[in-house]
Amino acid sequence: MKKRIVIGQAGGPTAVINASLVSLAEALAPKHDITFVFNGYEGLAEGNFLEGTTDLLERLQMYKDVPGACLGSGRFESSMEVIEKMCQQLNHIGADTLIMIGGNGTMYALHLIEKELANKGTDLQVIGIPKTVDNDLGGTDHSPGFGSAARYVAQTVADSSRDLMAMNNFEQVRILETMGRNSGWLAGASGFFKKYEEEGPHFIGLPEIPDTHEQLFESVEASLQSHGQALLVVSEGMLWKDSLNAEHKNGRAVLGGVSAQIKSSLEEYFKISVRAEVLGMNQRSSSVYISESDKQEAMEIGTKAAHLVNENVSGQMVCIERISNLPYHVKINTTSFKNVIKEGERALPGKFINDQKQYYEWLRPLIGNGLSYPPPLRKEDNIYASSIDRPK
Amino acid sequence: MKKRIVIGQAGGPTAVINASLVSLAEALAPKHDITFVFNGYEGLAEGNFLEGTTDLLERLQMYKDVPGACLGSGRFESSMEVIEKMCQQLNHIGADTLIMIGGNGTMYALHLIEKELANKGTDLQVIGIPKTVDNDLGGTDHSPGFGSAARYVAQTVADSSRDLMAMNNFEQVRILETMGRNSGWLAGASGFFKKYEEEGPHFIGLPEIPDTHEQLFESVEASLQSHGQALLVVSEGMLWKDSLNAEHKNGRAVLGGVSAQIKSSLEEYFKISVRAEVLGMNQRSSSVYISESDKQEAMEIGTKAAHLVNENVSGQMVCIERISNLPYHVKINTTSFKNVIKEGERALPGKFINDQKQYYEWLRPLIGNGLSYPPPLRKEDNIYASSIDRPK
Numbered sequence: 141m142k143k144r145i146v147i148g149q150a151g152g153p154t155a156v157i158n159a160s161l162v163s164l165a166e167a168l169a170p171k172h173d174i175t176f177v178f179n180g181y182e183g184l185a186e187g188n189f190l191e192g193t194t195d196l197l198e199r200l201q202m203y204k205d206v207p208g209a210c211l212g213s214g215r216f217e218s219s220m221e222v223i224e225k226m227c228q229q230l231n232h233i234g235a236d237t238l239i240m241i242g243g244n245g246t247m248y249a250l251h252l253i254e255k256e257l258a259n260k261g262t263d264l265q266v267i268g269i270p271k272t273v274d275n276d277l278g279g280t281d282h283s284p285g286f287g288s289a290a291r292y293v294a295q296t297v298a299d300s301s302r303d304l305m306a307m308n309n310f311e312q313v314r315i316l317e318t319m320g321r322n323s324g325w326l327a328g329a330s331g332f333f334k335k336y337e338e339e340g341p342h343f344i345g346l347p348e349i350p351d352t353h354e355q356l357f358e359s360v361e362a363s364l365q366s367h368g369q370a371l372l373v374v375s376e377g378m379l380w381k382d383s384l385n386a387e388h389k390n391g392r393a394v395l396g397g398v399s400a401q402i403k404s405s406l407e408e409y410f411k412i413s414v415r416a417e418v419l420g421m422n423q424r425s426s427s428v429y430i431s432e433s434d435k436q437e438a439m440e441i442g443t444k445a446a447h448l449v450n451e452n453v454s455g456q457m458v459c460i461e462r463i464s465n466l467p468y469h470v471k472i473n474t475t476s477f478k479n480v481i482k483e484g485e486r487a488l489p490g491k492f493i494n495d496q497k498q499y500y501e502w503l504r505p506l507i508g509n510g511l512s513y514p515p516p517l518r519k520e521d522n523i524y525a526s527s528i529d530r531p532k
Numbered sequence: 533m534k535k536r537i538v539i540g541q542a543g544g545p546t547a548v549i550n551a552s553l554v555s556l557a558e559a560l561a562p563k564h565d566i567t568f569v570f571n572g573y574e575g576l577a578e579g580n581f582l583e584g585t586t587d588l589l590e591r592l593q594m595y596k597d598v599p600g601a602c603l604g605s606g607r608f609e610s611s612m613e614v615i616e617k618m619c620q621q622l623n624h625i626g627a628d629t630l631i632m633i634g635g636n637g638t639m640y641a642l643h644l645i646e647k648e649l650a651n652k653g654t655d656l657q658v659i660g661i662p663k664t665v666d667n668d669l670g671g672t673d674h675s676p677g678f679g680s681a682a683r684y685v686a687q688t689v690a691d692s693s694r695d696l697m698a699m700n701n702f703e704q705v706r707i708l709e710t711m712g713r714n715s716g717w718l719a720g721a722s723g724f725f726k727k728y729e730e731e732g733p734h735f736i737g738l739p740e741i742p743d744t745h746e747q748l749f750e751s752v753e754a755s756l757q758s759h760g761q762a763l764l765v766v767s768e769g770m771l772w773k774d775s776l777n778a779e780h781k782n783g784r785a786v787l788g789g790v791s792a793q794i795k796s797s798l799e800e801y802f803k804i805s806v807r808a809e810v811l812g813m814n815q816r817s818s819s820v821y822i823s824e825s826d827k828q829e830a831m832e833i834g835t836k837a838a839h840l841v842n843e844n845v846s847g848q849m850v851c852i853e854r855i856s857n858l859p860y861h862v863k864i865n866t867t868s869f870k871n872v873i874k875e876g877e878r879a880l881p882g883k884f885i886n887d888q889k890q891y892y893e894w895l896r897p898l899i900g901n902g903l904s905y906p907p908p909l910r911k912e913d914n915i916y917a918s919s920i921d922r923p924k
Contacts (some may be wrong), residue, residue: 148725153698155691178911182701190909202906209696210909214701299547302600303817306545309574309606314813417812422688422707425695427903428820511819514594517570517582517602 143236143265145449148177148184149209150216150242150249154285155430156438157271158203158210160241162181163439167196167446175233179212180242181249189233204439207425209241218245222254230257230264237449241269243277244485247457251477255454268457268477269445271438273327273424275325278483279475280459284441286325287506289423292333293318294507296419297373301339302373305516310423312369313360313414314340317399320375321421324348324488326423327375332500332507338516340371345378345398348487352381356402357409364410374398376418431508438471444472446447447530468505533813535628535657537568537841539584540569541577541601542608542634542641546677547822547831549663550595550602552633555831556661559838567625571604572634573641577617583627590727596831597882599817622649627716629841633661635669636877639849643869646847658868660849661837662828665816667717668730670875671867672851678831679716679826679898681815685710686724686899688811693731695814696763704761705752706732709791711815712767716740716880718815719767724892724899730908733762737770737790740879745772749801754801768810783853787874815902823900829862836864860897 145168149157168174174192177183182515190196190211204212218226230238230253238253240246247268254266270277297316307402317324324346342363345351356372363370373441378398403416441458448456456474481499492499537560541549560566566584569575582588582603595602620631622645630645631637639660646658662669665681691710696706710718723733734755748764755762770790795808801819833850840848848855848866855861861923883893 149698175732178909179701188911196909199906201911204637205903206694206905207691209698210559210694211698212700213698214702214703215699295820296818298600299817299819300813302598303545303813304600305606306605309571309608311606313874339921369776415813416808419814420809420811421692421695422811422814423809425691426685426688427691499757511597511599514591517588517591517604526877 143449144174144175144234145172145237145239146175146177146230146233146235147239148180149211149213149239150246151213151271152215152239152273152424153206153207153209154214154273154290154424155296156205156284156426157241157423157437158208159283159435160269160442161211162200163442164239164445165192165197167443168449172449175235175335176211180214180256181218181222181226182214183212184229185222187232188314192508199408205427205430207427209367216424218238218249220252222250224478226253227256231262235264235529237265237267238444239267239449241271243270243272244480247277247477247480251455253482254477259365264451265454266451267445267448267454268480269441270457270459273326274320274323276485276487278486279457279480281462282460282506284434284438285424287431287437288429289319289326290329290332290503291431291507291510292423292426292429293419294324295330295429295510297330297340297371298333298511298513301371301515302496304369305339308368311415312412313356313372313410315372315374315399315402315414315416317374317376317416319398319419320347321377322487323377324345324375324493326426327373327378328488328492328499329503329507330373330498332503333511333513333514336515338367341373342370342374345372345374346488346493347375347377349493350379350381356405360406360410363417365383372402373401378477380525432505433505433508440472448474449493465501465505535564535841535848536626536809537629537631538567538622538625538627539631540572540633541605542572542632542638543663544607544665544816545599545605546663546816546817547599547680547787548676548827549633550598550600551661551690551830552593552597552676552829552834553603555834556631556837557589557592557600558582558833560841563839567627573608573610573614573618574606576621577614579621579624593678593904597819599819599820608640610644615641617647618645619648619652623654623759625902627656629657629659629660631659631837631841633663633841635662635664635675636872639869639872641718643723643847643867643873646869657841657844659840659846660872661833662849662851663839664714665718666712666808668715668877668879669872671872673847673853673854673862674898675828676826677816677852678710679823679829680821681711681718682721682724683820683823683899684716684815684818684893685811685903687731687821687902689722689763690725690805692901693763694905696732697730697762700760703807704804705758705764705802707764707766707791707794707806707808709766709768709789709808709810711811712739713769714739714877714879715769716767716885718882719770721879721895721899722765722892723888725903725905728907730759734864735764737764737766738880739769739771739886740885742771745797748753748797752798752802764794772802796914814835819861823898825897825900832864840866857893857897
């Protein structure tokens with residue numbers, strides 16, 4: 141049966157969200173009529189639609205490797221009043237199916253739309269496609285977008301470690317702040333390429349396990365003593381057990397995120413200059429760090445959603461089920477919106493926090509093998525030490 | 533003649549400074565004795581040396597693609613007292629040649645060391661190898677390290693543009709701050725991949741041409757009206773004609789760099805939330821953005837320095853002379869330290885500021901062709917606009 145299928149993207153973009161969109165449209169186009177939504181849920185409420193003409197579908201092909209959400213996405217608070225507007229718009233254009241690519245909020249909104257229309261006697265087929273860089277979406281082993289972002293964080297920390305090692309005599313402490321308001325999947329991935337103790341991270345701050353400033357100071361002190369430097373990685377949502385937080389001791393509020401606050405605390409405690417860097421939007425938008433397996437799965441998930449349309453499945457999000465880790469084998473499956481909503485914002489599990497190796501083995505298929513850096517040259521190799529009097 | 537050659541790295545590292553080092557050592561090793569300096573000029577003054585054994589030279593091979601300076605580098609203020617210490621150390625180990633890889637400060641120190649030893653009757657052969665991400669080093673068409681950093685900036689702005697376009701309804705103004713304390717080569721490179729007017733940069737702030745806040749507000753306003761968003765790129769060293777600077781109108785000092793100040797000004801003026809991001813150390817250390825031609829030239833320059841050793845040349849920095857742009861053809865040449873020092877910190881020339889196209893043609897061989905993104909999907913393509921009453 142030919143269907144009128146409405147497709148949109150919602151929430152923060154990822155480097156591979158367009159890959160899902162393109163493969164979805166590609167698989168649906170020959171059989172169905174496609175209408176795209178501009179600007180996510182806001183566009184859906186406003187009736188901001190784009191007809192999926194042959195021309196447009198051809199143009200869309202060019203977006204497979206382009207970061208950002210090419211249909212527009214953004215954030216949007218949907219009230220029940222807005223949900224009703226969306227339903228009216230969908231009825232108005234005679235939609236049979238609604239497919240949105242998004243995260244937790246997206247799946248919740250899809251669930252509400254389906255329910256609202258069912259209450260009014262309309263059976264709309266509703267399907268969700270997962271995406272998130274934080275990996276905080278439940279009901280799936282992981283989500284497209286995360287692998288590339290994790291690769292960004294892991295590689296950046298490896299490279300920044302080599303940079304910091306070279307700056308030993310000038311810069312001793314560097315803080316890198318990753319995305320992850322509610323979960324530490326990304327910050328936790330930062331040690332993925334670490335092989336030598338001089339390399340960072342020497343401290344990881346997570347939202348899942350609140351730290352004390354004493355623990356922080358101890359980690360930094362130990363690393364300074366052993367390596368003459370310390371590279372810290374903190375999740376933007378990391379939590380503290382103690383209160384030495386945004387409000388600083390000297391009474392001046394510290395602006396910026398958690399890395400700026402830690403910079404300020406460390407500078408006061410150690411009386412040294414500290415660099416704080418927020419890794420920023422590049423974590424989710426860099427086309428250069430795209431993980432091949434992440435992109436591949438993003439596309440497979442798009443194709444799977446197209447199959448669900450033809451199988452008349454509704455109320456489901458496509459998900460990834462990991463069958464085995466070594467060799468890596470996954471099944472592209474489905475899970476109900478209810479299940480996704482029930483799981484809520486999925487934290488980095490304790491088993492991965494307590495056993496980093498286990499987490500990195502789990503991560504390996506998503507990030508890929510990547511680089512292998514040699515051991516740092518060490519002071520012990522110094523053969524001429526104290527050859528003459530040292531300058532002051 | 534077999535020489536005792538002392539080799540070190542100085543200043544901020546780049547993604548390809550090790551490529552120069554490895555190819556230099558490779559070309560010298562069969563014929564000469566090599567001593568490496570740990571931690572740049574500080575290490576030289578302290579006699580912090582590493583013997584270039586066969587083992588070490590083999591290990592060094594593994595660093596060709598590793599960012600950071602594997603010998604240690606860092607910053608160091610060298611006084612005449614320290615210069616004397618360095619000369620003593622060089623005499624002490626019987627150095628015939630000193631080769632340092634670095635920027636403006638490095639070349640100046642090499643010049644002083646050569647002069648100081650000559651005054652004392654010692655002929656030390658002194659050779660400089662250029663590196664800088666800012667491209668502010670004179671006497672050369674460009675320096676290794678810049679091409680990769682420029683690729684980082686250009687690609688990041690292209691990717692961030694696609695990300696921002698998707699966030700139209702949530703985020704309207706984004707500021708990206710690049711390296712470049714004294715010169716705008718990197719910030720100026722940010723539009724290299726720009727093909728469509730929606731893409732950033734919509735404003736570029738440079739150290740070479742002071743702007744007024746009025747100009748800034750006008751640019752942002754124009755872009756907001758045309759595209760509903762604005763992406764600004766500012767060099768960390770950008771200058772203002774007017775005084776609305778670090779000290780903010782409401783009397784509260786604005787912490788952070790120039791992007792944080794602009795964020796604050798724009799938020800006050802437009803009453804919207806603005807995101808400011810500092811692109812950070814990844815500009816100089818990311819191994820993923822390395823430009824192939826940059827790495828290639830870094831290696832050729834290392835090899836050239838080895839030839840200069842055998843030709844008994846001294847007081848010279850290896851440089852790149854551009855013979856033609858299309859086809860790209862360069863000659864690896866030499867220029868005197870005096871010439872480098874005379875040129876001082878080299879700014880982005882007016883011809884490139886006034887004619888961006890000319891600058892980008894000059895840049896193309898250094899960055900490479902890279903990506904080609906399709907035109908953004910536009911609102912004009914909307915076929916269902918106002919199909920029903922829009923929600924408020």
